[in-house]
Amino acid sequence: MFESTITKPDERHALVIGGSIAGLLAAQVMTKYFNQVTIIERDHLSAQPEQRPGVPQAHHFHILLKRGLVVIEQLFPGIQTELAASGAVAINASADCLWYGLGGWTPRFNSDLNFYSLSRNLLEWIIRRRLAANNRVVFVQASQVTSLLSNPNKTQVTGVQVRQKIAHKQDTSYRQTDFTADLVVDASGRNSRAPRWLEAMGYTPPKETVINSFLGYASRLYELPENFQTDWQGALVTAKAPGTRSGGMFAIEGNRWIVTLAGIGRDYPPTDEAGFLDFARSLRNPIIYEAILNAKAISPPIAYHRTENSWHHYEKLSRLPSGFVVIGDAVCAFNPVYGQGMTTAALGALTLDECLNKQLSRHADGNLVGLSQSFQKQLSKIIAVPWLMATGEDFRWNTTVGGRPNLMTKLMQLYLDQVLLLAAESSDIHRLFLEVMHLLKPPSVFFHTNVFRQVLQRIIRESDKKWNKSGDKLLVDH
Ligand SMILES: Cc1cc2nc3c(=O)[nH]c(=O)nc-3n(C[C@H](O)[C@H](O)[C@H](O)COP(=O)(O)OP(=O)(O)OC[C@H]3O[C@@H](n4cnc5c(N)ncnc54)[C@H](O)[C@@H]3O)c2cc1C
Incomplete structure (x- = not known):
């Protein structure tokens, strides 16, 4: 079922491309400033937390860092209670999560570093449910944005062109629809086509910095045997360069554990039964191997290799059309092993909030000229720290390409x-x-x-x- 959007002349309308974490958080911020926010998502969005093709990374463990949790709670007050009620596992980072790091096991102690462990699908669904309850928000699903619409002299993005899937009884057809908007936010992830869309409008596309450590994940869900008693809810065994292998396991909702094994420098973890176990056994500490050896696997191991750090430098462009910003992985995607993507997306949403607030308090008529540049510049300051952390670590391996450590x-x-x-x-x-x-x-x-x-x-x-x-x-x- 498709909802259409008709923008009345006196209404302000914002549009988000991509209904994943960055898109949802940006949409929530924009409900403060726009009469209507439309989220256009390529996938069909299920009424339940479910895996969908547009977010293949959701098979793998997704740590929502404490900073991200704080920001998401700020955007959706009370959401932590919903996470807990949906079965997310409360974890104290220093007491409940074991960490076998460079110097061996780290000390365990109680602290205020509490976060929740849950599947990526559940987190996205809880955020989406909160947004869907807001009657200013419209979800348009099974619809792919194919290009940007602009004014005749191309100085302003005025909406998007969308290819919508229409399912008939026997076959599928497509129709093309235009959506107009005062502000378009691209949150379509790593494969964002925004550079090409801008180029088609006569703009220089952003330069991209890529630093690739060729990290690969393989993940699997388990039920642990009843007699497996632990006083921990998560365990991490990190690689010690030049060693390449690391792994983690976390309790998540539904009495399940997610186990993710990772290998850097193309030392990809296998996805066959024996290979997966062997890889777990080869980590610097056997804790994960011992935990899963007699556990019941409830999903096959699934691989993911698209993990390079990639930064599109929109902040360096001297020209950008007004009414268009780019956010989340579409600007910068990190090597996921440091768990920074969703938190950076949340910080990006806060940055958008600050920039919109500033812009609209200066221009009560809703003029958005200059917002694109100021937002991308502010966002780049947020990205700089996690980028430095992720790439600085990746440079420990001489198989990493895209630069050399100075x-x-x-x-x-x-x-x-x-x-x-x-x-x-x-x-x-x-x-x-x-x-x-x-x-x-x-x-x-x-x-x-x-x-x-x-x-x-x-x-x-x-x-x-x-x-x-x-x-x-x-x-x-x-
Ligand atoms: C293996 C792996 C593990 C990760 N682990 C962590 C972790 O532990 N912690 C963490 O914080 N982050 C982690 N991340 C990063 C995290 O997944 C992302 O940073 C986060 O999902 C934010 O991404 P996004 O919303 O910008 O894009 P995505 O999640 O990639 O979503 C993009 C959305 O846009 C839609 N879309 C794409 N093109 C179009 C189009 N043309 N029209 C309409 N819709 C479109 C897609 O269907 C999708 O829904 C991990 C990433 C990977 C790859």
């Missing part, structure tokens, strides 16, 4: 190694590390005097140990 990056990596080793010894440092990982604090906190002092002390202590050991060896050798 001396500064190499020094940073050495310093971060020390912080990570300290995290295995000190609750304070582990807490700080989690706060940075959850995008609650910037990585610059690792350079505060207090941390720097502890890093120096550790280096001195360890070199003393080495010195004494080699002294002992010399004495024995004599």
Whole structure:
């Protein structure tokens, strides 16, 4: 069933391309400023949380970082209660989630670093349900945006052209429809065609930076046997470069566990029964292997290899048509292993809120000229930190393509190694590390005097140990 949108001349209408996390969050923000928000989604949207073709990554574990949870709660007050009521598992990052990092197991302690573990499908569905309850929001599904509409001199995007699927009894046909809007937000993900649409309007497309560590995922759902008692709800075993393999398992709704194995540098985890288990066994710690060995698999292992860091630099364009912004993975998609995509999408929605607020308080007539540039510039500042974190880590592997780490990056990596080793010894440092990982604090906190002092002390202590050991060896050798 298709809903059509008729924009009255006195109504402000915003339109979102793509009804996934970035699109839904942007839509929620825009309900504050527009009489109607239309979300155009290529897929059919189910009334239940279900896997759909447009979001193949939903087969794999999706951590909503604490910062993302805070922002989503801000956008949809009370949503955490809905997550919990739908079976999402409450996890304390420092107490309930085991982490086998560079220096081994990190300390466990209670903190306020609470988040929820749930499937990506459930999260999207809960957000969509909240939006659907708003009568300013219209979902147009099974409809693919094929191009942008513009004014005659191409200075303004005025809507989109859509190809809609019409299912008849026997066969399927398509019809083309135009939707007009004052603001079009592209949230169509990694494969966004916005660069080509802009080019077709006579604009220079954005340059793209790609840094690819050739990471591959394979994920599978399990029911753990009843006699498998744990006092943890999640476990992560990270790779130690040049080692390539990592993995994680998390309890999710429906009494299930999602297990994701990951290999960097094309060391892709296999998707056959034995290969998947062997890969789990080969991780730096056997905790995941031991947990799944006798567990009941309830889905086949599913692979995903499209994981490069990709940043389209809209912020650097000197010309952009007004009435058009790009958000979410369509601007910047990260290597997913650091779990930053949905949180960055949420921060992008907040940025859109700030920019719209500023623009419309200056222009009560609804003039959006200049919004596109100011939004993309602000967004790039948000992206810069997770980008640095993800690519800085990926550069640890010399199989990564798209650039080489400079001396500064190499020094940073050495310093971060020390912080990570300290995290295995000190609750304070582990807490700080989690706060940075959850995008609650910037990585610059690792350079505060207090941390720097502890890093120096550790280096001195360890070199003393080495010195004494080699002294002992010399004495024995004599
Ligand atoms: C394997 C993997 C694991 C990940 N793990 C995490 C994680 O742990 N934590 C985290 O925060 N992030 C994770 N991410 C990233 C996360 O999935 C995305 O950042 C997040 O979904 C936001 O993406 P988006 O909404 O911008 O785009 P997408 O989720 O890709 O959605 C794009 C939407 O647009 C629709 N669409 C596309 N083209 C059109 C068109 N022309 N017309 C209409 N509709 C269209 C698609 O059908 C889809 O619904 C992971 C990503 C991958 C690949």
